[in-house]
Amino acid sequence: MRALRVLSLVAVVAMSLPAAAAEAPHENGTNCSNCHFGHNAPGGGLTKTAGNFSLCQSCHTTNAPDFGFAWSTSDQAVPGTSGRSHRWDAAATNLGATPPSSTGDAAAQLMAPHMDGANIQCSTCHDQHNASTYKGTLHTSYAVGSAVAATGTGLGRLTLNAPAAASAAKAYRVKIVAGGAAGAATFQLSNDKGTSWFGCSSPGVYTQYTGSNACVTSGTGSVALNDGTNVTVTFSSSTGNFAANDQWDFYVSYPFLRADDTDAAMCVSCHKDRHQSAANVEGTGPLVGNGQAIVLGTTVFSHPVGQSLGNTYDRTVGTNGPILDADGSPQTTGDGIKSNNLTVGATGKVTCLTCHRPHNAYSNSLTPDLP
Numbered sequence: 001m002r003a004l005r006v007l008s009l010v011a012v013v014a015m016s017l018p019a020a021a022a023e024a025p026h027e028n029g030t031n032c033s034n035c036h037f038g039h040n041a042p043g044g045g046l047t048k049t050a051g052n053f054s055l056c057q058s059c060h061t062t063n064a065p066d067f068g069f070a071w072s073t074s075d076q077a078v079p080g081t082s083g084r085s086h087r088w089d090a091a092a093t094n095l096g097a098t099p100p101s102s103t104g105d106a107a108a109q110l111m112a113p114h115m116d117g118a119n120i121q122c123s124t125c126h127d128q129h130n131a132s133t134y135k136g137t138l139h140t141s142y143a144v145g146s147a148v149a150a151t152g153t154g155l156g157r158l159t160l161n162a163p164a165a166a167s168a169a170k171a172y173r174v175k176i177v178a179g180g181a182a183g184a185a186t187f188q189l190s191n192d193k194g195t196s197w198f199g200c201s202s203p204g205v206y207t208q209y210t211g212s213n214a215c216v217t218s219g220t221g222s223v224a225l226n227d228g229t230n231v232t233v234t235f236s237s238s239t240g241n242f243a244a245n246d247q248w249d250f251y252v253s254y255p256f257l258r259a260d261d262t263d264a265a266m267c268v269s270c271h272k273d274r275h276q277s278a279a280n281v282e283g284t285g286p287l288v289g290n291g292q293a294i295v296l297g298t299t300v301f302s303h304p305v306g307q308s309l310g311n312t313y314d315r316t317v318g319t320n321g322p323i324l325d326a327d328g329s330p331q332t333t334g335d336g337i338k339s340n341n342l343t344v345g346a347t348g349k350v351t352c353l354t355c356h357r358p359h360n361a362y363s364n365s366l367t368p369d370l371p
C-alpha cells in the first residue's frame with residue numbers, strides 16, 4: 001500500500017506536472033528539490049522533512065518576518081484561551097467540523113485527498129504548488145509604490161506599481177543590460193531567477209533574449225512586464241543613473257489556496273454546522289450548511305453568514321454610513337489598522353472572514369496586524 005503510494009507519486013511527478021509546476025514564490029527551477037527527495041524521503045509526499053508543518057516551517061522560519069512568520073505550534077488557536085492562527089494539526093471533526101470528503105462540495109473534494117490521516121494540515125487548505133487557480137489575497141514581495149534601490153552599483157530606482165487583480169502568479173527578475181538614465185538604459189527580464197531571459201521585439205512585447213534585443217526602460221511612464229498590463233514598473237534616475245547588472249527580484253502571488261474561498265467557501269465547507277442564515281438563527285428552516293432541521297433546545301446557533309447587511313437591525317452602506325470598525329469608528333475613515341476592519345464578502349455579504357482571520361489574527365481588534 002505504502003510502496004504503491006510512493007510509486008504512484010513518482011509516476012505523477014514524472015508524467016503530469018508541467019515544467020513550472022511550483023509557482024512563485026515556491027518555484028524552484030526544474031528539480032523541485034527544495035521540498036522533495038526522489039528517493040528515501042523522510043516525508044509522506046516524498047518530502048524532505050517529515051511532517052507537513054515541519055516542512056513548511058523549515059523555510060518559513062528562516063524567512064521571518066515575511067507574512068508574520070515564523071509560527072510555532074503554540075500559535076495555534078485554543079478557542080477562548082490563546083493562539084493567533086487557525087489550527088493546522090487538529091482532528092477534522094473537532095469543534096463540530098465536518099471532514100472534507102470526496103463526495104462533498106467542490107471545496108471538500110479538492111481538500112479531501114490532502115489530509116494528514118484524520119487530521120487537517122497546512123496542505124489541506126493550501127496547494128503549495130499552485131497559486132493561480134484559486135487566488136485569494138494578492139501579495140507582492142516588494143512594497144507597491146516605493147522606489148527600490150537595485151542589487152548592484154547603480155543609483156537608479158525601480159517602483160512596482162499596484163498589480164491588477166487579474167495578475168498571474170509570477171516571479172520577476174529585472175536586470176539592467178546597458179546602464180544610463182531612465183529612458184536610455186536597457187533591461188532583460190526573467191521569470192525563473194535568471195535561468196532563461198526575455199528581451200523585447202518592441203516595447204512591452206517580450207521574446208526570447210538574443211543578446212541584442214534588450215528592452216528599453218522609460219523615463220516618462222510605466223513599463224509593462226510580461227503579464228499584459230497587469231504588472232508594470234516605473235524606472236527612475238532622479239537619484240542617479242542605472243548601471244549594467246543592476247538587478248531587482250520580486251514576485252506577485254497569492255496564498256496558494258487549495259479551493260475557491262470566495263465568500264469563505266472553504267470555511268463553510270468544513271464548518272457546515274455554522275453555515276446558518278438569519279432565518280436559521282431566528283429558529284426556522286433547514287440549516288443551510290448541513291440541511292438538518294432546526295430543533296430548538298438542540299441546535300447550536302452561530303452568527304449568520306451569506307446575508308447582506310440591510311435588515312432592519314443592520315447598518316447599511318449608504319443610509320447609516322459605512323460599516324464600522326470593531327472600535328466603532330467608520331471603517332473607511334478609521335484608523336487604518338487592518339485587524340480592525342470588518343470586511344464583507346464579494347457581494348456585500350457577511351462571511352466567516354468578516355470576523356475571523358486564518359492567521360496572524362489578534363483577539364484585540366485595536367492592535368495592528370502583521371502584514
Ligand code: HEC
Pocket residue numbers: 009012013017019020021022026027028030031032034035036044045047052055113114123127128129
Ligand atoms: C514548497 C514545497 C514544495 C515544492 C517547491 C514542491 N512541492 Fe510537491 N509537494 C509538497 C508537499 C508538502 C506535498 C504533499 C502534501 C500535499 O499537497 O498533499 C507535495 C506533493 C506533491 C505531489 C503529489 C500530488 C499532489 O499534488 O499533492 C506531486 C506530484 C508533487 N508534489 C510534485 C512536485 C513537483 C514536480 C515540484 C516542482 C515543480 C514540486 N512538487 C515542488 C511540497 C512541495
Ligand code: HEC
Pocket residue numbers: 053056057060067068071086087088120121122123124125126135136137255257261358359360371
Ligand atoms: C483551515 C485552513 C488553513 C490552514 C490549516 C492553514 N491555512 Fe494558511 N491560509 C488560509 C487562508 C484561507 C488564508 C488567507 C487567504 C487570503 O487572504 O486570501 C491563508 C493565508 C496564508 C498565508 C498568507 C499570509 C496571511 O497571513 O494571510 C500563509 C503564508 C499561510 N496561509 C501559510 C500557512 C501554513 C504554513 C500553514 C500550516 C502551518 C497554514 N497556512 C495552514 C487557510 C489555512
Ligand code: HEC
Pocket residue numbers: 025026034035052055056057058059060063064066067069122123126128137138139140253254255256
Ligand atoms: C523551500 C522553502 C519553502 C518551503 C519548504 C515552504 N515555503 Fe512557503 N514560501 C517560501 C517563500 C520564499 C515564500 C515567500 C515569502 C517568504 O519569503 O516567506 C513563501 C510564501 C508562502 C505563502 C504565501 C504566498 C503569497 O504570496 O501569498 C504561502 C501560503 C506558503 N508559502 C505556504 C507554504 C506551505 C503550506 C508550505 C508547506 C507545505 C510551505 N509554504 C513550504 C518558501 C517555502
Ligand code: HEC
Pocket residue numbers: 076077078079085086087090091092093094095097100111120124125264266267268269270271352353356357358
Ligand atoms: C479542512 C477543514 C477546515 C477548513 C477549510 C476550515 N476549518 Fe476552521 N476548523 C476546522 C477544525 C477541525 C477546527 C477545530 C480545531 C481545534 O481542534 O481547535 C477548526 C477550528 C476553527 C476555529 C476555532 C479556532 C481554532 O483554530 O481552533 C475557527 C475560528 C475557525 N475554525 C474558523 C475557520 C475559518 C474562518 C475558515 C475559513 C478560512 C476555516 N475555519 C476553515 C476545520 C476547518
Ligand code: HEC
Pocket residue numbers: 079080095264267268271274275276303304305350351352353354355356
Ligand atoms: C459576526 C462575527 C462572526 C462571524 C460572522 C463568524 N464568527 Fe466565529 N466567532 C466570532 C467570535 C467573536 C468568536 C469568539 C467567541 C468567544 O470567544 O467566545 C467566534 C468563535 C468561533 C469559533 C470557536 C469555537 C466557538 O464556537 O467559540 C469557531 C470554530 C468559529 N467562530 C467559526 C466560525 C465560522 C466557520 C464562521 C462562518 C460560518 C464564523 N465563525 C463566523 C465571531 C464571528
